[in-house]
Amino acid sequence: MSRLVVVSNRVAMPDNAGSASVGGLTMALAAALQQYRGVWFGWSGDTTPTFTGEAHVRETGGVTIATIDLEAQDVQEYYNGYANTVLWPLFHYRIDLTEYERAFGEGYARVNSRFAETLQSLVRPDDMIWVHDYHLIPLAQELRQRGLKNRIGFFLHIPWPACQLLTTLPQHQELVEALFAFDLLGFQTQDWLNAFNGYVTDELDGKIHGDGYVSAFGRTVRVGAFPIGIDADNFAQIVQSPAAAKSYDQAAATNVYRDLIMGVDRIDYSKGLEERFAAYDQFLQTHPEFRERVTYLQIAQTSRSEVETYQDIRTRLDGVAGRINAAYGTLDWTPLRYVNRAYGRDFLAGVYRAAKIGLVTPLRDGMNLVAKEYVAAQNPRNPGVLVLSRFAGAARQMKAALIVNPYSREDVADAIKRGLTMPQPERRQRWEALMTGIETDDVSTWRDSFVAALKACRPQAHPVSAPTIATAGANETVIRSPAGRRGVEAQARRCDAGHHRNFVGVANIPAGADRADDRPIFAADKDAAGRRRHVAAAHREQGGVEEGLGGRPLGELAAAEPHAEGALGLGGGDVGSE
């Protein structure tokens, strides 16, 4: 029987004790898989001195969970490095926080290759594979190169950046090319999909077909927007649980004379917490009549704490929270309660219900599930008000919220005031509209529509077949790739993993060189100093490289042909050199 194999970096079945690894992705996948009985594969979160490739397999709630341990260097370069110091800030429009290091890219490629290595042995020919998020963009390419023909879909949980931002990433084309090894690409909203399509047309000269397919790099993939939702039925049950009733009572009793304003986020600069604190400060300053009549509770769990930008934001938030409490607090009133820990689902549900305002003001967010949970937890007769950033993907769907610009403290402060004073009929009207959307577009709709689209995908017109690698002489490696120049470059980097600085570049052999057809062959050699040099030839594949090039060794060709030398980019360009 065909199974759904879900792959994500983070694998965590949420527990009610308050999991250490919270986040929208695991919340959604745990809910999606429980009803499906599938396999969930990813990183265990643990390290091992030497990568073994062995998966630890266990069953939980009908789901088979398979995880691998990574080496400390992998975690540093792939997770802390490329994923969370390069892609995360860049995709959240923070190029000022993006730090490119070549070692990060190598670690990213290596870990994706390791994921593929282990996953290959777990996958059956008729399984469908669904890969999640920015950590694993090259995974389908790796799997295809190992001969996997399964349907493979990809869902991006975070925004897709505007073209001008993405092009600041070294090797951005290579990254996007890897996406074309999937059959289906899913985005949270039409905005992010439009941004992807913009890159394909403007940067790749690709084609957007009217039927949901997109072509570039000689391949065609299906694309779509699949907004993620929460498990609305399950959340409705949780809200009625005794534990939720208890936390509701606690929160309501503590704030009996005060209205509760609430936020729940991972500590992440994309969540706009610093700006939110400033807006609350502004609110207290401009509306002194509300002092001692409101409390703002911010639950903010630490996240990615080995990454410097996350350490910085945490330090700054501690400072701002302290300043607000020092400025406005009294003997029996703490204006801002700032708590850095994870809570169980039921506890959260009760506190959400007690809060008169749900403050969800990210500066940029793929979707944001907290906004949906807050609404789902409300008392239908007397619901609270959601204040939502226009830059969260959720704002596309949740138009009945008070939509704000999180960069404007006045705007957010006004919305807080408006929410606190909103008459009950208007609150109910807005809540009903929001709740209808949450029930209709829940996590099952998300999963089922993605899986249906993946099943219905046309098979790839140009499947990515493996590059071939052969040794041609003592110092020469020959790489041929049907994916063309980029395929060779990508493979050369993989060959060189760990020795990436030896990679020099690829070049097209000039047209004069005995060209019999257009089929590309590619080759690499080492120069006299022992540096490896990769040469790409638009040339007929026959016998060996030297035979095809009239018996001349590659090094000689590169030196003798000015065209080839120039194209090799030995003087610089986007190729690596020692």
Ligand code: ADP
């Ligand atoms: P992101 O995935 O970027 O963290 P989302 O808002 O989409 O943002 O999802 C966050 C998820 O993590 C929600 O389901 C939320 O309830 C949960 N969560 C966030 N912080 C906590 C916390 N401190 N304790 C428990 N759950 C949390």
Ligand code: G6P
């Ligand atoms: C966001 C990302 C997820 C990630 C989660 C928590 O939701 O889209 O991929 O799992 O944040 O972050 P972490 O780094 O702890 O997995």
